[in-house]
Amino acid sequence: MTLLLCVFAFLFGSIPWGYLIGKMKGVDLKTRGSGNIGTTNVMRVIGKKEALYTLLLDISKGFIPVFILKLFPQYSNNFTVLGIVGFLAIAGHCFTPFLKFKGGKGVATSLGVLLAYVPLAGLITIVLWILIVKITKISSVGALISFALVPLNVYFLGYSQEILIFTAMFTIIIYSRHISNIKRLFSGTEPRIGK
Numbered sequence: 001m002t003l004l005l006c007v008f009a010f011l012f013g014s015i016p017w018g019y020l021i022g023k024m025k026g027v028d029l030k031t032r033g034s035g036n037i038g039t040t041n042v043m044r045v046i047g048k049k050e051a052l053y054t055l056l057l058d059i060s061k062g063f064i065p066v067f068i069l070k071l072f073p074q075y076s077n078n079f080t081v082l083g084i085v086g087f088l089a090i091a092g093h094c095f096t097p098f099l100k101f102k103g104g105k106g107v108a109t110s111l112g113v114l115l116a117y118v119p120l121a122g123l124i125t126i127v128l129w130i131l132i133v134k135i136t137k138i139s140s141v142g143a144l145i146s147f148a149l150v151p152l153n154v155y156f157l158g159y160s161q162e163i164l165i166f167t168a169m170f171t172i173i174i175y176s177r178h179i180s181n182i183k184r185l186f187s188g189t190e191p192r193i194g195k
Contacts, residue, residue: 002081009065009085013092013109016099017057018042021050030099038104040139040193055108062089062112070116079117083166086113090170094177105177107143110170114150118163121153137192140181147174 018037022029025046029037033045039058043051066086069075075082090110096103111129114122125146133142151168159167175182184190 005065005069005075005081005085006088009088010092012065013061013089014096014098014103015057015061016096016103017061018054018104019099021054022046025050030102036104037099039108043193044191058093058104058108059112059115061093062086062109062114063116064112065089066113066116079160079162079166082117083162083169086117087166087169087173089113090173094173105143105181106174107147110147110174113170114167118154118157118159118167121150121157121159121167124153125150133193138185138190139193140178140185140190143174144178144182147171 016037018039018041019029021042022032022037022045027046029035029041029045033041035041039051039055042054066082066089069082069085090106090113092103093109094103094106095101107129111122111126114125116122128149129142129146132145133139136142148171150171151164154164154167181190
């Protein structure tokens with residue numbers, strides 16, 4: 001049962017919604033804009049409405065597997081299994097087998113995982129992400145700062161050590177997927193939203 005749920009989480013997380021939405025519009029996101037299949041590139045290349053669809057669908061990829069698992073009494077308080085399933089959903093998005101293991105950066109899917117795994121910390125992260133993006137107009141800055149604060153939020157909210165470990169892992173995967181963005185931020189070449 002646990003193995004089946006883990007496989008489901010990875011494959012469900014692997015659905016490349018941004019890429020599919022692009023294809024429906026006659027656009028190959030892998031060759032346009034930043035080449036990423038996530039919300040920011042969808043907004044730059046296609047439009048705001050399609051970007052919103054991508055955002056919500058990518059959030060659902062993280063939220064649904066963890067939420068479903070929590071419905072089972074034997075898993076509802078097993079934060080290790082819940083954390084593994086959440087991590088696999090994020091990994092599926094970042095390394096989707098449907099696109100030769102080249103996926104998105106994991107931000108929206110991670111937000112979905114957090115909302116199901118640690119709802120209050122997830123809500124705080126979303127609010128911080130939105131505020132930082134509004135202020136800086138740089139999507140990557142919002143992601144990097146809000147996720148850097150996730151383990152701190154989890155710690156101060158009094159969640160367990162295992163939850164702290166898994167949320168730190170979510171942050172690590174986000175940072176590993178934003179290495180190129182970090183380099184551009186330091187060089188001053190990271191594009192702003194709308195540019």
